[in-house]
Amino acid sequence: MHILHFCVKQIVTRLKDRSRKMLPYVNRLRFVQSRAPLLQHMRFLCTQPASNSKLFIAGLSWSVDDRSLLDAFSSFGDVTEVKIMYDKNSGRSRGFGFVHFSNEEDAKYAKNVMNGKVLLGRPLRISYALERVRDAPIVVPRISLSEPKN
The missing domain is CATH 4.10.860 (DNA Excision Repair, Uvrb; Chain A)
Known part of the structure; x- marks a missing residue:
């Protein structure tokens, strides 16, 4: 709250x-x-981090697939899931994905080492993944543009 x-x-x-x-x-x-x-x-x-064991990987080349991303990160620990996000219409990579490690220490180590490293010609930008809240209401405060009345 x-x-x-x-x-x-x-x-x-x-x-x-x-x-x-x-x-x-x-x-x-x-x-x-x-x-x-x-x-x-x-x-x-x-939004809050989902856990410190899931990394958000941005700056991926269009030629990176799940296997090449797994190969790049598997040396840092046990990777439980790799997912690259693809465009629904074109089927082409959207340039980002997620790597989920079995524990937080491995994810932290991978984040520190791989952030800024080049993978297939593109520098990676890595952060902890954020939990996506679906169907959560958005609070929109009312703001008056008029001057306050005295």
Whole structure:
């Protein structure tokens, strides 16, 4: 519950700051439409790591497949799952994937060693995977663009 409260406070603060900057330039409708990217970013910031044994691997070359990703990370410990995300329409890699280790120490070691290393011509960006919350309600605070009445 504390995490949710903290996230809502962050969202409200950022929306207030943003609305003050935008007030002279946009009407209310445009402001409401422009909050969507900020709310998506805040949803990303407010998610918690699933566990420290699952890594998010970004910057993958289109030619990287599950086997080559497994080969690159299996030397750091017992890999339980490797998953590369593919585009539904084209079938081409989206350039990121996940590697799940059996324990957190192996994942931490792999993250420290492989972050920034080149795999098939592309530098990897590695972080701990975040838990994706499906069907969770998004709290959208109401912000008035009008000046407070005295």
